[in-house]
Amino acid sequence: MSDFPRLLEPARWGSLELPNRMFMPPMGTHTTHPDGTISDVGLAYWMARARGGVGLLITESIQTQTVSEIANPSVISISADHQVAPLRDAVAQVHAAGALIAANLTPGLGRVMPVAPDGGPAYSASDNTILADPARRCRELSLEQIGEILEQFRAAVRRTLDCGFDAIDLHAHTGYLTDQFMSSTWNRRTDEYGGSLENRMRFPTDMLRIVREEAGADFPLSMRITVRHHFPGGREADESRQMALILQAAGLDVLLVDSGSYEAVDWSFPSYYMGDGVYLPDAAAVKPSLDIPVAVCGNLTPELGERALQDGIADFIGFGRMLIADPDLPAKVRAGRAASVRPCIRCNEMCIGNVVRGCGLECAVNPQAGHEADRVLLQAPTRRRVAVVGAGPAGLEAARVAASRGHDVDLYERTGAIGGVLEPAATPDFKRELHRMIDWWGGELADLGVRVHLDHEVGPDSPELLGADAVVVGSGSTPIVPDVPGITAPGVVDVLAFHRGALVGPRVVVCGGGLSGVDSALELAKDGHEVTVVEMADAIAPTMVMHNRVALLRQLGEHGVRLLTGHVVTAVEPGAVQVKGPDGDERIETDTVITAFGVRANTALADALAGTVAELHVVGDAVQPAKVAEAVHTGFQAGMAV
Structure with a gap:
């Protein structure tokens, strides 16, 4: 018996008999010709969802x-x-x-x-x-x-x-x-x-x-x-x-x-x-x-949709951005492969964000969305041995795509889990979909026969790399640690260490108002901490998609997070942080300082391998620190190129 009996049952949309209760709601794509006629790009986007089995x-x-x-x-x-x-x-x-x-x-x-x-x-x-x-x-x-x-x-x-x-x-x-x-x-x-x-x-x-x-x-x-x-x-x-x-x-x-x-x-x-x-x-x-x-x-999954149907809340379930991320969602649900x-x-980066910016629709986690006609995963003419270093989003996607094209792929990760920075970043409840994304990559790699080597650090002289036909380096980034007195003292915690379970006190100062810093601040505030964010720029998370930023700022306000923009951290002292702002100096008493000053590309391995391996591709933050979307897309392109 299916886990989704109501979602999969036929139903009438007026006089129209639908094969299931799933529909794709209207979503702008910005793919049209200037004269208002549908383009080949827009049609290919439709066709992928049509073949995916949506009602x-x-x-x-x-x-x-x-x-x-x-x-x-x-x-x-x-x-x-x-x-x-x-x-x-x-x-x-x-x-x-x-x-x-x-x-x-x-x-x-x-x-x-x-x-x-x-x-x-x-x-x-x-x-x-x-x-x-x-x-x-x-x-x-x-x-x-x-x-x-x-x-x-x-x-x-x-x-x-x-x-x-x-x-x-x-x-x-x-x-x-x-x-x-x-x-x-x-x-x-x-x-x-x-x-x-x-x-x-x-x-x-x-x-x-x-x-x-x-x-x-x-x-x-x-x-x-x-x-x-x-x-x-x-x-x-x-x-x-x-x-x-x-x-x-x-x-x-x-x-x-x-x-x-x-x-x-x-x-x-x-x-x-x-x-x-x-x-x-x-x-x-x-x-x-x-x-x-x-x-x-609206932020539904097949499980939530089935429950809403069972509870009589609705009669039809719309999957919008989920069908952008995976046009085969209905077919997979029907096949028992949910x-x-x-x-x-739910990042809004390349779907809504692109359309607002006047660009064609794309997707952070599905690089083929909006490119269905020109990003086709064809079998490679020759099976090659590919070594991927780093199991962050870029490395995972590169390994998946290379294996999908028929290559023999080994993925090496120095830690004990896949996901890279996504794994600790997914600790807030509001980011749990990132965990689902990591699990999805894990399942895909297993199905494709990718050999995943955890707790396996490789260097420029490692035979695993020197014997490969192509090497993909997704070595990620390293935290920026500014020259601030006391920044490495006890009680100062890196933002990733916080996500990995480092203990924090009741009062927390987050140094850095970028995405990682403010998401951590919101998570802490929801858990009852008294939180202050110190950011040197004039705005919090200024590069965030506007729709997300509105929600973030509203929730930060609702949970009492103090935002100090235009302020610079000048020193960390026992029990306090010294900051300088437009109105002068201020001492903020705190129990824990979380540093989120940003990251820089970790290029050491890529630099050492240049000219020593047959073919080298560098992906993700190892090229330039950016958001998940950019990492996934560079990984996809590397997987297509090997």
Whole structure:
């Protein structure tokens, strides 16, 4: 018997029979051609998930109108006839792979988009502030413009049907244009599209009516709404239940739910700080009132999804970033191989982070995501002996990829465990997905026959390296220890030593406000310690993805962590740390000092091997200290190159 009977059972999405209860929610990819047509890169991304067995694949948001919205070159559009043929061909290929696909249609972003097609301020339901520039205000859409938007939406629905999509999903959440009509905080109109809840729901129900008029009463139709906005004056669950009932009465088949807004962006794009099943309370809040199914996503795993189905919290489970990390998740679950699903570590670095930066979607732990067409793991023409030094993320990925291509691989690790710095960094509960990632690599290497040699240190003269056809060095990094009086005294603990179990006292000063330092500070504060972070820069963790940083700073504040930016540690004394800041010197009493000043590349082995081995590849922090994503990607490239 399967461990996931509910997740794997067929279910009806309106009139559409799905092979299982798993769906891929809409996620932007920034892979589109400038004219709004789908690209080969975007299609290859779809196809990998289609072949992976997901019950329903929902596209990224597809633009339907240019009345109040500029043509966005980063998203698919269906606002013009020339955009139909490429999309029709893409849908046909998805169907040929045995998958079902729904089009997520968006009538616009409203105040989230800074300018309108005429170059003036954006349009919204009312004269709301523009998200990117609160000093400026949107223009309120006229009734005539609303009518034009809906007529263009009607034309887009016709084109969508011409493309052969199996269902339509409507974009109405997170404070985008439809949500701006639905929400009293953004809708202050006094005409038929504002005022009462029924009037505020007129815009989304108009869209439902149009789909029904064009597609018929039985065509599968869903909509995603935000149950809680998580900012003062935003929507709460009680009103969302009323909205859901109005949508159900208007002919909706499936309600997708989430939580958050751009005013609470950490909820809209939940990172590892947010924990598991972020939107399950939102599903639980609306489902008992409804007769139609409820679909939910948000930091879910197959285990959590199965439990939510068993408990009646939801009817469909969405895997978004997890399907970026492993497009074969549904197939692996069906095959009884859930343990082999590559976990999403919820870092947001190269999925959401890339799209926000204007780059195509990628993934920190899956280097093939967004590169499905050009990063294909083909068998190597000749089987070679490959030696990989260092079982950190870069070395593990290099060993996995090299072995996947048919090479004979030995992995040497000087400590007693794989994972490198990920292993101690995964000690906070909010980073436990890193442990799952290490376990995944361990399982993959075992299945591929990689020989892992723990407690095995190698040097430049080791025969294990000199006899290899190719050597990959992932020797990692070494901590930076500044020339500060007392920095090596008793009571001073390196951040990795802390994660490995070094004892700390009730009061802790963390020296260094980068990612490792502040994550440690948050872990300590959650455990009841009194924590101060000292950082010489003007900001804490400035390179962190903005969505994650919002969650981090909020939680640091909630747990009383004192943040001293623009401060330099000048001395460590028994029971205290001396710091210098903009307002002068300060002595901070403490029981333990944790040093997190950063790291530098450990290049000793790579430098010694240069010119002495047949082929040398240097990966991860041994090249340049960076985040997990960069380490994994350099490891992948090395595994492809040997």
